[in-house]
Amino acid sequence: MSASSxxxxxxxxxxAGTSSESGRxxxxxLFSLLLVFGAFYWVRDQVTRPVAHTAQDRTxxxxxxxxxxxxxxxxxxxxxxxxxWPLRLWLTLFGRQMVLKAGDYRFPSPISxxxxxxxxxxxxxxxxxxxxxxxxxxxxxxxxxxxxxxxxEPPVAQPSTLLPLFDRVSLIADLDPAAExxxxxxFPDTYEYSAATTRVQLVEAMVRRFRxxxxxxxxxxxxxxxxxxxxxxxxxxxxxxxxxxxxERELISAVFHRRLRAGIPLGCDPTVIYAALLADRxxxxxxxxxxxxxxxxxxxxxxxxxxxxxxxxxRRSLEATLSPAPVDYLYFVVDATRKDGxxxxxxxxxxHEAAVRRLREAERTATR
Numbered sequence: 001m002s003a004s005s006x007x008x009x010x011x012x013x014x015x016a017g018t019s020s021e022s023g024r025x026x027x028x029x030l031f032s033l034l035l036v037f038g039a040f041y042w043v044r045d046q047v048t049r050p051v052a053h054t055a056q057d058r059t060x061x062x063x064x065x066x067x068x069x070x071x072x073x074x075x076x077x078x079x080x081x082x083x084x085w086p087l088r089l090w091l092t093l094f095g096r097q098m099v100l101k102a103g104d105y106r107f108p109s110p111i112s113x114x115x116x117x118x119x120x121x122x123x124x125x126x127x128x129x130x131x132x133x134x135x136x137x138x139x140x141x142x143x144x145x146x147x148x149x150x151x152x153e154p155p156v157a158q159p160s161t162l163l164p165l166f167d168r169v170s171l172i173a174d175l176d177p178a179a180e181x182x183x184x185x186x187f188p189d190t191y192e193y194s195a196a197t198t199r200v201q202l203v204e205a206m207v208r209r210f211r212x213x214x215x216x217x218x219x220x221x222x223x224x225x226x227x228x229x230x231x232x233x234x235x236x237x238x239x240x241x242x243x244x245x246x247x248e249r250e251l252i253s254a255v256f257h258r259r260l261r262a263g264i265p266l267g268c269d270p271t272v273i274y275a276a277l278l279a280d281r282x283x284x285x286x287x288x289x290x291x292x293x294x295x296x297x298x299x300x301x302x303x304x305x306x307x308x309x310x311x312x313x314x315r316r317s318l319e320a321t322l323s324p325a326p327v328d329y330l331y332f333v334v335d336a337t338r339k340d341g342x343x344x345x346x347x348x349x350x351x352h353e354a355a356v357r358r359l360r361e362a363e364r365t366a367t368r
Contacts, residue, residue: 050110064102127192134314184309236313236321241270244341249320266299274310336362
């Protein structure tokens with residue numbers, strides 16, 4: 001074979017070798033791509049396919065500040081996830097910016113791993129509710145907050161240690177510059193909260209709700225009556241504590257307004273009770289020593305309004321304070337003949353004293 005023929009054969013063999021090597025590389029690349037795509041679709045299937053967990057309806061609490069890896073381990077430990085490593089991989093590849101929020105979450109069964117994450121990213125927490133009844137004062141409210149479960153803070157054995165929560169008068173400085181605490185501005189309503197909620201946030205929510213209820217129209221009406229916001233809320237708190245029936249709020253408001261104009265002491269029992277609470281002397285009912293207590297809140301001894309609100313008035317009591325009934329009553333007392341909390345209203349002291357005698361006789365009869 002000539003030299004030129006050998007060269008041609010060598011080149012042919014070289015090309016064949018190179019082609020064979022390229023084919024193997026290409027096949028390797030294709031195989032790797034198939035593995036990658038196969039792994040991707042398998043992981044996607046793992047995280048998107050709804051899977052039944054260990055309970056029909058599972059609720060767990062994600063603690064504030066928990067890291068993502070801790071959360072995934074908790075989800076697996078509590079049976080929401082059957083395995084967590086596909087989700088770890090998914091988060092590493094596609095969810096680096098995802099923020100999982102703390103709180104109580106309820107997970108139905110079945111549910112996909114991605115939907116579990118989506119609920120926590122949205123903060124789709126299970127909420128509980130706290131109801132503040134109308135007429136509660138800050139001592140009542142602090143007892144509710146102290147024993148509240150399912151929030152970011154543990155229950156407190158001594159409710160009085162939480163009273164400073166109500167000293168943040170900066171929250172109402174524009175409404176009531178003279179306020180020494182938030183009494184009267186903690187609006188009675190039902191408030192939703194979650195495991196991430198703090199007591200401070202609940203107090204702030206109560207004040208925000210008051211601002212929503214005490215409208216510009218109410219403030220304008222107060223101005224027309226020459227009353228400050230503090231005076232309106234104080235008087236409304238008295239109406240709230242005295243009124244057992246909604247229909248009587250405007251009547252009770254009218255009595256208080258007329259007595260204020262006439263310079264007659266309001267003689268409001270709830271203010272006497274509040275004075276006893278401030279002195280830490282309240283014993284469940286009013287005693288002579290309570291009526292004789294020297295306190296600016298004792299409206300049997302002091303003319304005019306007490307220094308500030310004694311409770312949280314509701315919307316109706318605020319409205320009644322700003323729209324008293326057009327009547328000339330100066331007195332009211334519980335109706336001895338009825339058991340529905342209604343009152344007897346009088347224009348003269350003689351009629352009022354007769355109503356009081358009837359009440360006392362009914363009370364004596366009931367205790368025999």
